Amino acid sequence: MRALLASLLILITAAAAQAEKVVADMSLRDVEINANFDGSDILIYGAIKGAKEDSGLAPLDVIIAISGPTGPVTVRKKDRRFGIWVNTESIEVDRAPSFYAVASTGKLEDTLSYNDDVRFQVSIPRAIYSVGAPAEIEDPASFSEALIRIRKGNNLYQQLDNTVQLFDQTLFSTTIDMPANLVEGTYPTRIFLTREGEVVARLATFIDVRKVGLERWIYDLAHNQPLIYGILSLVIAITAGWLASAFFRYLRF
Template sequence: MARLLVFLLLFALPAQAERVVLGLSQDEVAITANFTGSEILIFGAVRRETPMPSDSTLGVIVTVSGPSLPVTVRRKDRRLGIWVNTDVVEVDAAPSFYAVATSGPLEEVLTHVEDLRRSVSIPRAIRSVGADISGTENFTEALIRIRSASDNYQLLEGAVDVEEQTLFRTEVVLPANLTEGDYSTRIFLTRNGKVIDEYQTVIPVNKVGLERWLYELSRDNAPVYGILALIIAIASGWAASAAFALLRR
């Protein structure tokens, strides 16, 4: 009897009407010695099991988040003619890279409650729970401003193209100063600002080739790495001096 009730309950639940089917232009990003950044094309479609709703417009949000790490944010004030650190806030975790691409204005495709629940917007992706300094939001805003200037934080409103409320695509440009690790990619489908489906995958970002060898050498054998760096510096200086002397002749 119990099994029959469970079966009837599951049968009575409505099937999820719209789901994400995702595609990526590349499954991983390789950081080489001459790495200058990368561009990832994120595309997909909406799979429907019921007719498309006619009373609302489909919204699509794509987020790409790098590894989250603690960050120390300092505030400088002028004291006796000298700029000194006055206040310090320890941010518990902030993504090293974070991009939010939307099919329209963020406040229109996602409600405030959904943002609180899923941490979609850039400020919500930063956690600063333990800070006890008044005006902590100013430190968070400063962190966002600094990282936005270097393209490590990106708000791309209207950058997701949606065709016939079924196909969608967007491009996210990764800067050259990427932090190695797994980059979480999330896609949200929304209607009336509420999330109706979510899909998540991971894009690995790793150093390869000479960059990987130098990185591992610096971690595993620091003395050898230091000697090698010194030899390279001396050789570079000697080569520059020789080239300059040759030009003067």
């Protein structure tokens, strides 16, 4: 009898968790990069459908992760040899996001279990994928750690603990700072609803980052017509050099 009651309780708890869903929106879905672009703050807000404060279940947490376009990255290690700094070792990280921000209602390690972090690749280290390293590399993990440290310093990787506001276990909001040095592309945005570290609901959407104006024209020219782009760059460089030379000759007289 006790086993039956325990089983019923588990089923009721699971059904209550499955009934909860996330609905969300954001203040800006299209980010335009032009000559005056110096970054953008994006407000992400939403609601939890089916949530009940008096359900007797543990409180909910919300995690929001935004990832930029991913690609391989070569990370090099410098050592001092004969009085100068030189590249001594390198590892190619198979896939790393150009931008990554993860915000949560509490500390990330408290709001997301290890297993679900591995499953959904939410934390910054989990978002970086590296298959292996050459046998002669003694400490391959240090290269990924260096990549994270450098990109954190450039505000490209952000772990934003305690920044998602959750009101009455129903409404949530946060603001993500998108820096000026963004890469063009689609930025997948994932919202996770967790209870006691386990993901009970999730939602996926995206932010579109595109160059516009002169930046768009230069980008298209460089990628679609590289010969014309190279000739134009050479002409501009020669013209700028000639104008600078003429200006200094004028100053002498």
